[in-house]
Amino acid sequence: xxxxxxxxxxxxxxxxxxxxxxxxxxxxxxxxxxxxxxxxxxxxxxxxxxxxxxxxxxxxxxxxxxxxxxxxxxxxxxxxxxxxxxxxxxxxxxxxxxxxxxxxxxxx
Ligand SMILES: [Zn+2]
Numbered sequence: 001x002x003x004x005x006x007x008x009x010x011x012x013x014x015x016x017x018x019x020x021x022x023x024x025x026x027x028x029x030x031x032x033x034x035x036x037x038x039x040x041x042x043x044x045x046x047x048x049x050x051x052x053x054x055x056x057x058x059x060x061x062x063x064x065x066x067x068x069x070x071x072x073x074x075x076x077x078x079x080x081x082x083x084x085x086x087x088x089x090x091x092x093x094x095x096x097x098x099x100x101x102x103x104x105x106x107x108x
Pocket of ligand 1: 024025026035036037046048049
């Protein structure tokens with residue numbers, strides 16, 4: 001299966017001006033292929049795939065959306081922060097190990 005071009009020329013009638021716009025990035029649930037429609041202005045998906053949506057407005061709605069968009073929970077802000085702290089600690093330990101000569105020098 002070849003990947004469709006990202007940009008596509010759309011025109012609704014032959015006498016109308018051509019518009020080069022990004023193609024909708026949504027995948028069809030039925031055919032499992034990329035949607036062929038033009039994406040909505042300033043959006044990555046077409047009007048049928050949520051391009052006209054303005055998103056949640058209220059704080060309650062944004063919270064509900066954030067909870068609903070949790071796909072697997074393997075990557076959360078807390079886990080990322082913990083990993084970042086651990087990597088920082090590891091770097092400090094590696095520097096200490098380098099200074100006291102814990103690691104043998106690499107041969108070139
Ligand atoms: Zn679409």
